[in-house]
Amino acid sequence: MKKYQSYINGKWLDSISGKTITVDNPATEEVIGEVSCANNSDVDLAVEAAKTSFLKRTLVDMNPMDRAKLMRKIAEELRKVSKEAGKLLCYENGKLLDGAEYEFIDAANYFDYYGGLTDKLEGQSIPVSKSVVDYTILEPYGVSAHVIPWNYPISMIGRSLACAVATGNSTIIKTPELTPLAAASFFAQAIDKAGVPKGTINIICGYGDEAGAYLVSHPDVNHIAFTGSVPTGKKILHAAADKAIPAVVELGGKSAGIVYPDADLDKVVNSAKTAVFGVAGQICSAMSRLVVHKSVKDELVEKLVNLTKSLKVGPGYEEGVDCTPVISKNQLEKVEGYARSGIQAGAEAVAGGKAYDRKGYFFESTVLDKVTQDMTVAREEIFGPVLSIIEYEEHEEAIKIANDTDYGLAAGVFTNSIDQATRASNQLEAGQIYVNSWFTGSIATPFGGYKQSGYSREKGQQALKSYLQVKNVGIQL
Ligand code: NAD
Helix, strand or coil: CEEECEEECCEEECCCCCCEEEEECCCCCCEEEEEECCCHHHHHHHHHHHHHHHHHCCCCCCCHHHHHHHHHHHHHHHHHHHHHHHHHHHHHHCCCHHHHHHHHHHHHHHHHHHHCCHHHCCCCEEEEECCEEEEEEEEECCEEEEECCCCCHHHHHHHHHHHHHHCCCEEEEEECCCCCHHHHHHHHHHHHHCCCCCCCEEEEECCHHHHHHHHHCCCCCCEEEEECCHHHHHHHHHHHHHHCCCEEEECCCCEEEEECCCCCHHHHHHHHHHHCCHHHHCCCCCEEEEEEEHHHHHHHHHHHHHHHHHCCECCCCCCCCCECCCCCHHHHHHHHHHHHHHHHCCCEEEECCCECCCCCCCECCEEEECCCCCCHHHHCCCCCCEEEEEEECCHHHHHHHHHCCCCCCEEEEECCCHHHHHHHHHHCCCCEEEECCCCCCCCCCCECCCHHHEECCECCHHHHHHHEEEEEEEEEC
16 A cells, blocks of 8 residues: 655655545545645644745746746646556546546646736736826735545646646645545646745645644635535635635536427437536536426436446446446445435436445436425435436426526536527526536636535636735826
């Protein structure tokens, strides 16, 4: 079993207490590694390193073109290790090998994208009067703490960290306790090899309610970027409010796709394959509800059932596998509990509905028909391969059902009518709307939630605004 360490001030360190967190392979339940478990003293070290690096202003004062070069170098190092690092991520997270490798490419793409914007962080000149020259400067916050979820750990680090580096902030990354290994090893090595100034990026792991909670409430942390669940997001916002500092919060979802009578049903089925059965449904913007017109519901359900029968289940590193395990025993029990509650409430499991009788945390790709909006399965984020089918008859009813949720991360529309698609897109309450597909965005498109799915935006040029503060300078002539 390999041991991984924290990366603080350019050094790999054991935790001061000597404690570690063990990590298992969700496909086999075997322990595959351990990582240093940070407590308050380790967090203090990491914050001190970030603060010192920020005060030295190495990154802030770096010529923007040089900062861009540094970011391109990070991207290059991440791409170099993507194959090998992807394997480790696949083993600790359980997802498909391709997807795990892609997370490193994705992170590299973020560094390239935001690296291209370092010299475009422009202020404004504001006409105040003939005798005053007034302008704005965009400045980093200082020490930025990034708390990361386990479902896409490397992509999520890339997403927030690239913005923080492009804008000159110093960071502490708190990796998730369930999947910290690829970040502690390959990601940290890429940062180190790229020549990032010491202390500018620090990577630690620890439990959320210990190291995570202490980090976000640390007096020397000036900014928080959090991606995770709504309950934790609310705690993060309380911690930020206590210190009156800004927090970017990207939270969970209960996203619905509306299927109109004229929809191409194969497009819906293709979307379901990746958007709710892929990564075992552990996707923040999963297509977890389908609001389907009565006239096409039976045909669609039949196609979805056939899809689930065609999917091969197994570890992410096995050839030809489509469906992989959920992350942990806890998660498996949680998903099982949700499916059971749906069935008890009157939903019909036309496919799946239970855990596989095999080693590993595998849950059947599940289609629940006859779901109604009052059922828990229609209201709460399951974070498993469970798709709820809700029938509707009138357009306004479909919109009402789709919007009847505390979440607002994504929503989808399946129709051949551009009028219908546009009308629905305008009415749906979500940060991203997908038409005739799911996940149509890219690094360049803003991503974030309405309602309790969070606020601020990651991705795109818009995200940079969350990592910069505005200083206004007025000069009396
Ligand atoms: P989580 O909220 O349990 O944990 C996320 C991170 O927060 C972990 O690193 C954890 O250790 C830490 N944490 C937990 N308690 C904390 C506390 N009190 N203070 C500080 N940190 C704490 O979420 P998870 O189970 O790791 O991830 C799944 C959730 O993340 C889902 O709800 C999913 O929808 C969401 N998610 C959202 C997005 C997005 O972009 N909107 C992306 C990925 C995942």
